[in-house]
Amino acid sequence: MWECYFASRSKNSQVCVCPGPPQTAHSCPSAGKLVFSGGGTESWGWSRTSLASATQPMAPEHALVSHHLEETSHLDFVSLSSRVILFCASLQPRSLRASPRLRESSNKIEPSLRSLQKFVPTDYASYTQEHYVFAGTEIVIQESIESYGAVVWPGATALCQYLEEHTEELNLQDAKILEIGAGPGLVSTVASILGAQVTATDLPDVLGNLQYNLLKNTLKRAAHLPEVKELVWGASLEQHFPRSTFYYDYVLASDVVYHHYFLDKLLATMVYLCHPGTVLLWANKFRFSTDYEFLDKFKQVFDTTLLAEFPESSVKIFKGILKWD
CATH class of the missing domain: 2.60.40 (Immunoglobulin-like)
Known part of the structure; x- marks a missing residue:
């Protein structure tokens, strides 16, 4: 059903x-x-x-x-x-189209951002501008229904709320943070505004819109301009993120667990990115039995604490510390 x-x-x-x-x-x-x-x-x-x-x-x-x-x-x-x-095809075409004015404005890169924009946003037909408020700041995220990686999911807004409410406790000022599966970049934007040094990662087709949103919302607002990097779960990790060079205080992930075939590679990537002292914050809307199966595997390799629960959206936020014994 x-x-x-x-x-x-x-x-x-x-x-x-x-x-x-x-x-x-x-x-x-x-x-x-x-x-x-x-x-x-x-x-x-x-x-x-x-x-x-x-x-x-x-x-x-x-x-x-x-x-x-x-x-x-x-x-x-x-x-x-x-x-x-x-x-x-039976879905009414008007439902899938943004207005020409919206498309024109959303695909246009502001002159102040053009020199910093290394990745080009995918030319989706259905971009919309969604508004959020976190850390006392209005954040405008360009989203598209045409890609999972261009939509803000419930776990992301829950994690943003948690970061906002626990900024001092987490000591985010100047903290080094990597986000897995950053999507359109809301979580990385909020972490940057709260003072962290953020590296936002995702698949190649997502990076253009991700970087556009980060630049638009953090330029002249954040102490550290966030970096955008490609990260394919389980692929060439040592080449792109050598452990001898890269260390993160926090690894963030939201709604990266759903019904897909890369859950084992996702968990291996989480493990790889965590050093002694790294805290992994994972927020997820629990939809499928496979989500709970992943949680069981997660608990086998991470000392796990449930930090927050949002019953109205079925989102849970966990803290994971990698087991080193």
Whole structure:
């Protein structure tokens, strides 16, 4: 049975968008097809819906769709095998397009950033500008529904909230931080604004938008301009991050665990990046049984402490200290 969740831009609460009155998340009456009903409060904007399967009758991974809340759209569920998000043709085209004005402004790199922008953002058709406030600062993140790595997920906002509320306790000023799977860069942006020296990492296709967001939000705001580097989990780690040279006080990760085939490489990468004294902060929305299986493996190699829990979004934040015995 499918479970559908609606994550509002302006609220952390989850509201069902299946036919009928809004309510808390519940099982969809239709496996394989969703009907989105209008009537939402943000009729002018974009919203995001993520799908997760409890029993996985169609062996899906994790789908993300966007729709205009003034309209009713139909989506035939498409199973995913990569980070690229596929939509069926029956989804109304208007729901997938940003306005020409929005596309023009979002793809334009400001002159002050152009000389610093080493990676070019992917030319997605559906860029939107999402607004967040952390550390007393308004942060504008360019996101796209066309890639998992261009969306801010619930674990990221939870981790940002934790960093903001525990800045002094964590001693983030001038701390050396690496973020795994930084995506559009919200967590790295917040850590930078809070005073840390941040290295934000992700896959090559994500780096352009990641760097654009970091520069736009940290230039002249942060003491240390964050660095952007490619990091493919489990690949060429010693070549790109030699242990003799790279040391981090914190390794951050949010919503990097979901239904994909690289969980063992992810855990190996976490282990590799941690030295004695390194603290790993991992925030994740728990959706699948495989997420808990990963947690069990994580606990085998890290001394693990549950730092915070967000029941409304099913997000948990863990602290891990690598076991050295």
